[in-house]
Amino acid sequence: MIGQQDVQKVAHLARLTLTPAEEAQFTTQLGAILEYVEQLNELDVTTVEPTTRAIDVSNITRPDQQHPHPNRAQILAGAPDPEGDFFRVPKIMDS
Amino acid sequence: MTTAAPAKTTYEAVIGLETHCQLSTETKIFCPCSTQFGTEPNHNVCPVCMGMPGVLPVLNQKVLEYAVKAGMALNCDIARFSKFDRKQYFYPDLPKNYQISQYDLPIAQNGWLEIELVDELGSATRKTIGITRLHMEEDAGKLVHGGSDRLSGSTFSLADYNRAGVPLCEIVSEPDIRSGQEAAEYAQELRRILRYMGVCDGNMQEGSLRCDVNISVRPVGQEAFGTKVEIKNMNSFNAIQRAIDYEIQRQVEVLESGGTLSQETRLWEEGAQRTISMRSKEGSSDYRYFPEPDLTPIEVPLAQLETWRSQLPELPAQKRHRYETDLELSAYDARILTDDLAVAQYFEATLWAGAPAKQAVNWIMSDITGYLNTEKRSISEIALTPAALAELIALIESSTISSKIAKDLLPKLLSQGGSPKALVEQKGLTQISDSATLTALIDQILAAHPQELEQYRAGKTKLQGFFVGQIMKKTNGRADPKLANQILSKKLKG
Numbered sequence A: 001m002i003g004q005q006d007v008q009k010v011a012h013l014a015r016l017t018l019t020p021a022e023e024a025q026f027t028t029q030l031g032a033i034l035e036y037v038e039q040l041n042e043l044d045v046t047t048v049e050p051t052t053r054a055i056d057v058s059n060i061t062r063p064d065q066q067h068p069h070p071n072r073a074q075i076l077a078g079a080p081d082p083e084g085d086f087f088r089v090p091k092i093m094d095s
Numbered sequence B: 001m002t003t004a005a006p007a008k009t010t011y012e013a014v015i016g017l018e019t020h021c022q023l024s025t026e027t028k029i030f031c032p033c034s035t036q037f038g039t040e041p042n043h044n045v046c047p048v049c050m051g052m053p054g055v056l057p058v059l060n061q062k063v064l065e066y067a068v069k070a071g072m073a074l075n076c077d078i079a080r081f082s083k084f085d086r087k088q089y090f091y092p093d094l095p096k097n098y099q100i101s102q103y104d105l106p107i108a109q110n111g112w113l114e115i116e117l118v119d120e121l122g123s124a125t126r127k128t129i130g131i132t133r134l135h136m137e138e139d140a141g142k143l144v145h146g147g148s149d150r151l152s153g154s155t156f157s158l159a160d161y162n163r164a165g166v167p168l169c170e171i172v173s174e175p176d177i178r179s180g181q182e183a184a185e186y187a188q189e190l191r192r193i194l195r196y197m198g199v200c201d202g203n204m205q206e207g208s209l210r211c212d213v214n215i216s217v218r219p220v221g222q223e224a225f226g227t228k229v230e231i232k233n234m235n236s237f238n239a240i241q242r243a244i245d246y247e248i249q250r251q252v253e254v255l256e257s258g259g260t261l262s263q264e265t266r267l268w269e270e271g272a273q274r275t276i277s278m279r280s281k282e283g284s285s286d287y288r289y290f291p292e293p294d295l296t297p298i299e300v301p302l303a304q305l306e307t308w309r310s311q312l313p314e315l316p317a318q319k320r321h322r323y324e325t326d327l328e329l330s331a332y333d334a335r336i337l338t339d340d341l342a343v344a345q346y347f348e349a350t351l352w353a354g355a356p357a358k359q360a361v362n363w364i365m366s367d368i369t370g371y372l373n374t375e376k377r378s379i380s381e382i383a384l385t386p387a388a389l390a391e392l393i394a395l396i397e398s399s400t401i402s403s404k405i406a407k408d409l410l411p412k413l414l415s416q417g418g419s420p421k422a423l424v425e426q427k428g429l430t431q432i433s434d435s436a437t438l439t440a441l442i443d444q445i446l447a448a449h450p451q452e453l454e455q456y457r458a459g460k461t462k463l464q465g466f467f468v469g470q471i472m473k474k475t476n477g478r479a480d481p482k483l484a485n486q487i488l489s490k491k492l493k494g
């Protein structure tokens, strides 16, 4: 069963700021979802391989050939704070 | 009565290395952007490596080939089924907020490599270091911190994503290493192997090869590991060795003085020659790995594995063993010659051209290496071909020229190339080894110096050197020294 502390931890890992009311709400909602999924535990899966893919395809690769992106300026322009050729990002560490 | 000193605890270090190697491909691991080093910031980027929504990464075939081959060269088991996973963390060098890596099913596992430690006397000790795993992953971008030269104190950072998505293989060793020297040797051997295979250029300054060290100490005989410390930021093999030696001493001192060690990451400071504690990344242990849904798993067909295995070159350790057993070279010589594949290939080509191993080793390791060091060149850039070196050695072996003359000719041959035989003929440097010619010449010399001859015969035998000098002067050093001496001795005695 999921507790409010788990929700706080997950919110922190996802860099989300939740109000106490939201924490309580998400604890109930996430708990219900997990409980629903837990029904799967009724099945015996000891002989089933773990699923690592949605479709049964392996070994998709591409040749090592360059195709430079035609519009890198547009990528840079899409950033909230470009500076020259760089992406400027806010302060990383509180000192 | 004597007081017994309390038994002093001796400690041993337990060390493992995590090495990130950039694979030498044209393009990034999951997109067709260039991997070129030193291009202007954010030049080699596209929607895939910038983590735009809706894009689809596709694995570079060459990355898979190189990783599998590296795994084979490190004697690993290649996975029959392997996959990629997302490793989630927030840091601005990572545009997607996750890194595509491999978690529980890496491409290769359970390998080993052999290191060789040669002491001052030239005798070699061999040791096997286990390889836990090798996996493929993407590199992150590069940050330049603004407002300060360090991360703490900077008010903003500038991100360059040219490196983001550059293919890496991470190679994790078993904790089999016990000293700074062994660690440096392990890293060097790993670099040698990867360079022999052409899968990584091993350039530490450009960051193509980066080593992190895990290290703890424990009293000798104790089974359990001590507290593990990670050291980062070493950019030479020498720095790896010194950082480890420093850290072993630091940890032992902490324990001896009754303190406790904390599990932390420390940075090697090259200037101060010490490690310093780095502020720990909060929550960094919770990466919430899950299978990367955008990439298909990898099941390399057996036929493909066999093809790749058949393409593996002779590796450094195999070459060392062969040079020592088949060519009877010393461990020291074998090690120097095989350090750089280009030198080993040059040496082998000289042997193919007919030169005896010992002579080829001497020329390559003394005169040619000396020239390369002064000229700051690599062996592939010199004009003297292996065949020409073999020709030069043959001229000495057949007594056509003396080794003194060969050494005089070398600078010209190294810089301009050409046939040593032709050069010797053109300059008229052929050794005079005809006894009639030498006898006539010596008679002339003795006749021209009656006084010295008289003094010699009166007991001043040191004058033999004077006469040898005269012979060499007259012949421009071309007289066969052994034969000339024989005739001279006979003549002097009268």
Ligand SMILES: [Zn+2]
Binding pocket: B028, B031, B032, B033, B044, B045, B046, B047, B048, B049, B050, B165
């Ligand atoms: Zn790209």
